[in-house]
Amino acid sequence: xxxxxxxxxxxxxxxxxxxxxxxxxxxxxxxxxxxxxxxxxxxxxxxxxxxxxxxxxxxxxxxxxxxxxxxxxxxxxxxxxxxxxxxxxxxxxxxxxxxxxxxxxxxxxxxxxxxxxxxxxxxxxxxxxxxxxxxxxxxxxxxxxxxxxxxxxxxxxxxxxxxxxxxxxxxxxxxxxxxxxxxxxxxxxxxxxxxxxxxxxxxxxxxxxxxxxxxxxxxxxxxxxxxxxxxxxxxxxxxxxxxxxxxxxxxxxxxxxxxxxxxxxxxxxxxxxxxxxxxxxxxxxxxxxxxxxxxxxxxxxxxxxxxxxxxxxxxxxxxxxxxxxxxxxxxxxxxxxxxxxxxxxxxxxxxxxxxxxxxxxxxxxxxxxxxxxxxxxxxxxxxxxxxxxxxxxxxxxxxxxxxxxxxxxxxxxxxxxxxxxxxxxxxxxxxxxxxxxxxxxxxxx
Amino acid sequence: xxxxxxxxxxxxxxxxxxxxxxxxxxxxxxxxxxxxxxxxxxxxxxxxxxxxxxxxxxxxxxxxxxxxxxxxxxxxxxxxxxxxxxxxxxxxxxxxxxxxxxxxxxxxxxxxxxxxxxxxxxxxxxxxxxxxxxxxxxxxxxxxxxxxxxxxxxxxxxxxxxxxxxxxxxxxxxxxxxxxxxxxxxxxxxxxxxxxxxxxxxxxxxxxxxxxxxxxxxxxxxxxxxxxxxxxxxxxxxxxxxxxxxxxxxxxxxxxxxxxxxxxxxxxxxxxxxxxxxxxxxxxxxxxxxxxxxxxxxxxxxx
Numbered sequence: 001x002x003x004x005x006x007x008x009x010x011x012x013x014x015x016x017x018x019x020x021x022x023x024x025x026x027x028x029x030x031x032x033x034x035x036x037x038x039x040x041x042x043x044x045x046x047x048x049x050x051x052x053x054x055x056x057x058x059x060x061x062x063x064x065x066x067x068x069x070x071x072x073x074x075x076x077x078x079x080x081x082x083x084x085x086x087x088x089x090x091x092x093x094x095x096x097x098x099x100x101x102x103x104x105x106x107x108x109x110x111x112x113x114x115x116x117x118x119x120x121x122x123x124x125x126x127x128x129x130x131x132x133x134x135x136x137x138x139x140x141x142x143x144x145x146x147x148x149x150x151x152x153x154x155x156x157x158x159x160x161x162x163x164x165x166x167x168x169x170x171x172x173x174x175x176x177x178x179x180x181x182x183x184x185x186x187x188x189x190x191x192x193x194x195x196x197x198x199x200x201x202x203x204x205x206x207x208x209x210x211x212x213x214x215x216x217x218x219x220x221x222x223x224x225x226x227x228x229x230x231x232x233x234x235x236x237x238x239x240x241x242x243x244x245x246x247x248x249x250x251x252x253x254x255x256x257x258x259x260x261x262x263x264x265x266x267x268x269x270x271x272x273x274x275x276x277x278x279x280x281x282x283x284x285x286x287x288x289x290x291x292x293x294x295x296x297x298x299x300x301x302x303x304x305x306x307x308x309x310x311x312x313x314x315x316x317x318x319x320x321x322x323x324x325x326x327x328x329x330x331x332x333x334x335x336x337x338x339x340x341x342x343x344x345x346x347x348x349x350x351x352x353x354x355x356x357x358x359x360x361x362x363x364x365x366x367x368x369x370x371x372x373x374x375x376x377x378x379x380x381x382x383x384x385x386x387x388x389x390x391x392x393x394x395x396x397x398x399x400x401x402x403x404x405x406x407x408x409x410x411x412x413x414x415x416x417x418x419x420x421x422x423x424x425x426x427x428x429x430x431x432x433x434x435x436x437x438x439x440x441x442x443x444x445x
Numbered sequence: 446x447x448x449x450x451x452x453x454x455x456x457x458x459x460x461x462x463x464x465x466x467x468x469x470x471x472x473x474x475x476x477x478x479x480x481x482x483x484x485x486x487x488x489x490x491x492x493x494x495x496x497x498x499x500x501x502x503x504x505x506x507x508x509x510x511x512x513x514x515x516x517x518x519x520x521x522x523x524x525x526x527x528x529x530x531x532x533x534x535x536x537x538x539x540x541x542x543x544x545x546x547x548x549x550x551x552x553x554x555x556x557x558x559x560x561x562x563x564x565x566x567x568x569x570x571x572x573x574x575x576x577x578x579x580x581x582x583x584x585x586x587x588x589x590x591x592x593x594x595x596x597x598x599x600x601x602x603x604x605x606x607x608x609x610x611x612x613x614x615x616x617x618x619x620x621x622x623x624x625x626x627x628x629x630x631x632x633x634x635x636x637x638x639x640x641x642x643x644x645x646x647x648x649x650x651x652x653x654x655x656x657x658x659x660x661x662x663x664x665x666x667x668x669x670x671x672x673x674x675x676x677x678x679x680x681x682x683x684x685x686x687x688x689x690x691x692x693x694x695x696x697x698x699x700x701x702x703x704x705x706x707x708x709x710x711x712x713x714x715x716x717x718x719x720x721x722x723x724x725x726x727x728x729x730x731x732x733x734x735x736x737x738x739x740x741x742x743x744x745x746x747x748x
Contacts, residue, residue: 084715087504110718114505201590209698210716259589259610261699270591401505405717415700419612 034131039333040069046337047086047100048076052285053158053320054101056353057341064340070333083107090116090325098328099338102155104146105318105394109401112149118324119152123335130339138344138359140389143319155321156342157358159285162317162388163205163215163305164381166272166280166290170299171200179301183222183308186279187247190255193278203251204268205281207260207418209411210404212248213397214316215281216414218305220244221314227398227435234398234435236410237428240308246424249417261415272296281305284388287381288354302380304387315384317392319358356385402438409434491731494724502721515725524701525726528709531616532733535705536684538620539627543680544673546624547631552661554632555639569633571626580693583622584609587694609695612702619703622690627683631676638672639665674745678738685734706730 048054054076061072075097077085082101089097090111102111111117124130136144143157167179175196180189190202206212220227225240235241252260257271265283272280273293284302291297307313322341324334340346344359351357351368362368363386372378397407413427422430498515502508519525554565571579586592587608595605609615646668650660688707691697697704697712704712706726714723 080715087715087718091504110505116505208696209700210696257590258605259607262610262695267588267591274591276590402717408712408716412700415698419699421612421700 033127034129036068036336039330039336041071042330042333043071043073044098044328044330044334044337045073045075045096047082047089047097048074049079049082049101049320050076051079051101051320052288052353053350053355056350056355057346060346060349064337067340068333068336070336072337090114090327093327095325095327095329097325098330098334099322099324101158101320102323103318104155104321105396106403108146108149108154109399109403111323112152112154113401116326117149117152117154118326118328118331119154120156120324120335120338121153123331124153129332129335131343134339134343138361140319140358140360142317142389142392142394143321143358146319146394147321155323156338158320158322158342158355160317160319160356160358160385160389161283161285162315162385162392163218163281164284164287164384165303165305166282167301167303168275168278168299169301171197171278179303180306183219183247183306185306186251187254190251190279194255197278201257201271201277202255203279203281204256204260204263204271204277205248205252206265206268207252207256207263207415209261209415210408211264212411212414213407214283214318216244216248216410217393217396218281218314218316219248221316221393221395222305222308222312223247224308224310224312227395232439234432234439236431236435237425242424242428245414245417245428249414249424249427253418253420256418261418284356284381284385291375291377297375297377300377302377302384304384313387313391315388315392316394316396317388318394318396356382358389360389398435400439400442402442406435406438409438495728497721498724498728500721502719502724504718504720508721511721515722516729518722519725519729524704524709525706525729527701528704528706528726529733531701531703532685532687532705532707532730535616535620535623535687536681538617539623539684539687540677540680542620542624543628543631544677546628547676548635548669548673550628550632551635551639552665554636568629570629572630574626576626576689577693579622579626580690583690584694587618609703610699612699615695615699615703619691619694622694623684623687626690627680631680634672634676634679635669638669642668671745671748674741674748678741678745681737681741682734685737686730706733 048058058074058076061074065071075085076082086097086100102108102117124134124136139157140160143160147153147155147157165180169179171193172179175193177189177192177196180186186203193200193202206215220241223240223244225238225244226235229235229238236245257263257277265286268277268280268282269286269289271277272282273290273296275293275295287302291300304313304315322338324331324338328334344361347355347357347359348362348365348368351362351365352371357363357368363382372382397403397410400406410431413422413431416422417424417427497508499510499513500508501511501514550568554561554568558564587594589595589605589607589610592608594608598605607614608618642665646664647660650664655663686707687705688711691703691705691708692711695703697708701709707730710723710726710730713719713726
């Protein structure tokens with residue numbers, strides 16, 4: 001299908017979805033062979049995180065039930081608790097859960113190696129089960145790649161997100177400062193902001209040890225670093241690795257808010273939203289909530305983290321995916337739900353609810369364009385997401401099966417630097433040693 | 446008469462013995478549901494956890510028996526020993542604060558004062574609240590930038606504190622939050638104990654010229670000791686496996702400053718997928734709780 005054709009199809013489907021509340025009319029009119037009532041009366045179970053995507057989709061659940069007659073049982077938990085429940089179910093090879101939300105950048109390798117994801121590709125390629133308008137190639141290549149393990153398609157992307165720099169342009173103007181265009185300018189700009197208005201927090205980002213790999217990784221990559229060297233050894237003591245640790249820790253230690261070592265998205269959203277910080281490096285997902293604070297829509301700019309030396313910009317980009325359990329006894333009806341929830345029409349509707357769309361064609365839809373055009377800051381946000389999709393990397397922490405523990409090791413050492421307990425040499429050496437030991441343990445398994 | 450009495454007595458003894466034997470047989474069967482319940486809900490989980498602790502068992506991989514390697518690794522695990530220290534520091538600090546303040550509040554509540562019912566209701570409310578609510582509430586209050594605690598310090602002309610973000614302060618602050626929640630519970634137990642005390646020893650003490658402090662020190666406190674030990678046992682079990690408020694406020698941070706053994710086991714098991722090692726930590730923690738509770742119960746019996 002051509003690009004124009006895709007856009008046309010998406011627009012048509014979006015119009016149908018919004019006007020009639022049903023998704024499949026356009027595609028079925030084109031002569032598709034999918035029988036949506038084939039699994040009428042069956043029940044499937046969805047283990048969901050309490051995520052904006054899930055909330056937005058589930059409020060449209062009646063449309064799916066009406067279309068297919070399939071009953072969806074939903075168990076919703078906070079992210080950590082959802083993962084606890086999911087791992088217990090999958091470890092016992094239980095069919096209690098048919099589909100679930102999964103963050104591949106975190107648990108993908110472990111789940112894939114354990115054989116817990118069903119391969120969705122045969123279902124996508126089956127014309128009896130998948131509408132021709134579904135078009136898997138419409139998804140951002142980076143996001144789709146993140147859903148693939150050893151040639152198998154472990155999930156379908158649900159959204160696109162990554163850290164962006166929220167900048168208070170009114171404070172910059174008042175202090176007669178230009179917004180940063182290079183990473184190395186950040187400390188100098190933060191110092192000038194502090195001198196200009198001591199009541200303002202110049203810079204804030206994640207300091208909580210389990211959470212900071214998400215924001216730190218962009219510093220490492222823009223400075224030209226990687227978590228592992230060519231021999232597969234932890235590489236934080238390389239020159240860019242040490243520079244990234246030093247820069248990140250210094251910014252938070254010298255210009256961050258007190259208590260930043262406990263900060264994750266919730267505190268950052270509040271402190272920037274309430275107008276207490278001049279710069280916040282936090283997830284693009286927080287755009288909606290932050291812009292609901294009075295004044296932020298008009299006085300904020302949104303940009304990617306400035307590039308490092310030589311103009312290197314490798315933004316962090318991740319996305320939640322929806323996956324099917326390899327132990328599901330209802331794989332075909334489960335695929336119907338996944339297909340419906342990730343269709344072009346549904347993702348257009350979700351984009352208007354502020355869920356950044358993983359499909360390239362959505363950005364060209366009329367409704368979405370009109371929504372973006374209403375505020376300049378929305379366009380900046382969208383531009384940053386486009387750049388992420390094109391140039392980003394989903395490497396959030398050392399790419400290995402035991403990634404959560406590796407992130408924790410990195411977080412622990414960076415926290416100690418922020419607290420002034422160790423220097424960059426000590427922190428990177430300790431992190432490299434522990435991560436290498438973890439790699440060895442992983443290989444032993 | 447005596448013979449008759451003897452004869453009747455002999456017959457009735459034999460009957461009683463038969464009835465008792467029948468009853469004993471029935472009683473054994475009646476015990477079966479309770480035993481099955483205990484086996485299913487206590488012995489099996491404990492035994493399964495112990496078996497897991499003897500295995501190298503990572504989520505996503507098959508379990509492999511490793512001959513107690515997990516326990517050997519515990520001995521060389523700095524985070525485990527730090528967690529043990531944190532667990533005991535938090536335990537002793539919280540228990541001491543709660544027993545002292547609980548006794549004081551209990552004595553106040555035991556007096557006949559105006560507005561006592563209202564005061565009791567307000568004082569009891571913290572331990573009726575879910576720990577999640579309490580954790581979130583204190584997280585907001587103690588936030589160094591956004592919270593009310595530093596604002597109050599600034600009104601008093603005092604410098605701001607890092608509270609839960611300070612490695613040195615985090616455990617005492619968590620102990621204070623737990624004390625805020627559970628002191629009323631100890632106070633309730635103390636009030637119950639005070640109301641059960643006989644009045645005569647107090648009358649004798651005051652006739653002998655004892656001051657109020659002497660009556661408290663030499664009469665109330667010794668008689669209240671079994672009650673306080675009961676409160677200490679109940680709080681010990683909770684405090685040694687302290688989890689909820691730490692998980693909500695700091696997740697064991699900053700660094701590992703507030704990582705108790707329970708938090709450490711949770712992180713190893715559910716965040717790092719290392720179920721075998723997490724089970725070994727939990728068995729160590731269970732042994733610790735059992736030792737402390739047995740010691741306290743022995744102390745209580747010796748009174």
